[in-house]
Amino acid sequence: MIRSMSPRHHDIADDLRHQITTGHLKPGERLPSETGLADQYKVSTATLRSALAVLQGEGLVEKIHGKGNFVRRPLRRIMYVGGWGTLDPWTAAEAALRVTVRTATVQADGHLTTLLRVPTGSPLAEFFCVSHEGESPHGLARIYIPRDLAPAGVLDDEPSCPEAARRFAVLGPPPAAVRETVCARPPTPDESSTLRTNSVTPVLAITRVATDPTGRVVEAALLVFPGDRADAVFTTHHTSDERQTPE
Amino acid sequence: MIRSMSPRHHDIADDLRHQITTGHLKPGERLPSETGLADQYKVSTATLRSALAVLQGEGLVEKIHGKGNFVRRPLRRIMYVGGWGTLDPWTAAEAALRVTVRTATVQADGHLTTLLRVPTGSPLAEFFCVSHEGESPHGLARIYIPRDLAPAGVLDDEPSCPEAARRFAVLGPPPAAVRETVCARPPTPDESSTLRTNSVTPVLAITRVATDPTGRVVEAALLVFPGDRADAVFTTHHTSDERQTPE
DNA sequence: CAGTGGTCTAGACCACGCG
DNA sequence: GCGTGGTCTAGACCACTGT
Known part of the structure; x- marks a missing residue:
């Protein structure tokens, strides 16, 4: 008795998944109604819904x-490139992404003070960005920059201006170091509504802290991507320096 | 009528969350039984369980x-350090992590051939690692190395030997480049059972590909961490080189 | 064994999208 | 209005953990 009894809703999920991956159900196609499927599989609607939750x-x-x-059409996955390589997914204006930006000035508190290493109450420029592709949002970002480091033109600009995003992309001198912390978690209610995602798909949350050559933190960014549409890529190059080769 | 009606199970989740974060319910403490809580909140057990699922x-x-x-005790989060810095969380033997390793020789196919850029059927050394801390698993890894690059001593060793992990850590010459792809997704049934996690907590899945100075892929690793216990950190240093400073 | 969570049922009623 | 998914109920029975 090793792998026998498995919950009914898993079987159903497996079956539907098979029908999707084999093309029996085509992308964009509508599945039968939940009551219909429930009858078909001879289960209650609740059971059927939990099967759909898995696939969701x-x-x-x-x-x-x-x-x-x-059936979701094969989703073009977003690529978040770490290390300030190409600054942001937002930078990929070439990638036909619409980016809406809202700027504001806030005062540092809580997490932000520790991230940016500034005293509580310091003025910060906040950029709240949402990137879209067509109807579906692809990610959101809250970017914080010490007020005196923010490019002058971008503040108090007309909001929701893609131009602001572009200008933002070529920001100041390059940072000396970028530290990105990645975690996977369920979305907050806010996030799941702005990203138009459901509460079961996890998000990829990236906290990015950039410091300049003097060690000053020049940017802290909280990036959130829907897990089913985004990957983050980090590339590290070792230029054969201080490392000894064993054997 | 903008933000009135919210699902009952959210209210309950909010209430319980509040009781937990305010210390009204202390870490490690057992909550009342689900039927008890259901009575208490005057809801059905199903509703109460969906509230608990949120908190879970x-x-x-x-x-x-x-x-x-x-109530979960504040969880010590694992830190996965990217970029081959300290090779692996497994390497952190200092961190009191037990690591069990199972080695095997497999033949490349599917994803592995594209990841490692080897022909189908190539012999690979496979390391299946699970790291524990006390009772709870903290992560698992499937690491693949072209058979001829694998350190000789480690193959056909006694399995489940922590020594193998250590030896594995000081593997060969350092790679010239490491490319890590991170994504957030729900765990597969396998993963949720080995990680002793439930199917609602997402996992942080990292695909790591390391290449040597000649461009040959020397390692492909599929790492999986429970999202509620792990972060991945990537640090990038820019040595003020080929970048122009605008404005 | 008793008590717990895990799965499931067969309904009910509500909220949304569309003609 | 009608059909859809979203929430919820009041049970039932199974599976696991303890004594």
Whole structure:
């Protein structure tokens, strides 16, 4: 008795997943209604819904209230490139991404003071960015910069201006070091609503802290991407320096 | 009517979360039974369970079948350091981590051939690692190395030998480049059982590919960490080289 | 064994999208 | 209005942990 009894909703999820991956159900197609599927599989609607929840978490199915369950079209995954390489996904204006930016001036407190290493109450420029591709948001970012380091033109600009994003991208001198902390977690209610994602798909949350050559923190960014649409890539090069080669 | 009606299970989750974060419920403490809480909140058990599922996803509550729901003690988060810095979390033998390793020889196929850039069927050394701290697993890794590059001593060794892990840590010459791809996703059934995590907490999945100075892929690693216990950190240093300073 | 969580049922009612 | 998914109920039975 090693792998026999498995929950019914897993079996159903497996079956539907198989139908999707084999093309039996095509991308964009609508699945039968939940009551229909429940009858078909001879289970209650609750059981069937928990099966769909699995597929939803895997990004294979999208539920739309009042319309139905749909097979997600193969999702173009976003690539977040770490290390300030190409500054941001937002920078990829070439990638046909619409970016809306809202700027504000806030006062440092809590996490921000420790991230930016500034005293509580320090003025910060805040950039709240949402990148879209068509209808679907692809990521959001809250970027904080010490007020005196923020490029002058970008503040008090008209908000929601893609131009601001561009100008923001060629920001100041390059940082000496970028430290990015990545974690996976369920989205906050805010995030799941702005990203138009459900509460079961996890998000990739990146905290990026950039310091200049003097060691001063010039930027702290809180980036959030839907886990089913984004990867983060980090490349490290070792120029054969201070390391000894064993054997 | 903008933000009124919210699902009952969210209210309950909020209430319990509040009780936990304010210390009203202390870490390690057992919550009342689900039927008890259901009575208390005057909801059905199903509703109450979906409230607990939220907290579980946030890592605040741990469910143990047959015993109860427990407030998680503040979890020591694992730090995965990217860029081959300190090779692995497994390397942190100092951190009191038990690591069990199982070695095997497999033949490349599918993803592995593209990751390692080797022909299908190439012999690979496979290291299947699970790191524990006390009872709870902290991460798992499947590491693949072209057979001819694998250190001789480590193969066909007695499995589950921590010594193998150590020897594995000081592997060959340092790679010239490490490329790590990070994503957040729900765990596979396998992963959630080996990591002793539930299916709602996402995992941080890292695919690491290391190449030597000649461009040959010397290692491909598939690392999986429970999202509620692990962060990955990547540090990039810019030595003020080929970059122009605008304005 | 008793008590716990895990799965499931067969309904009910509500909220949304669309014609 | 009708069909959809979203929430919820009041149970039932199974599986696991302790004594």
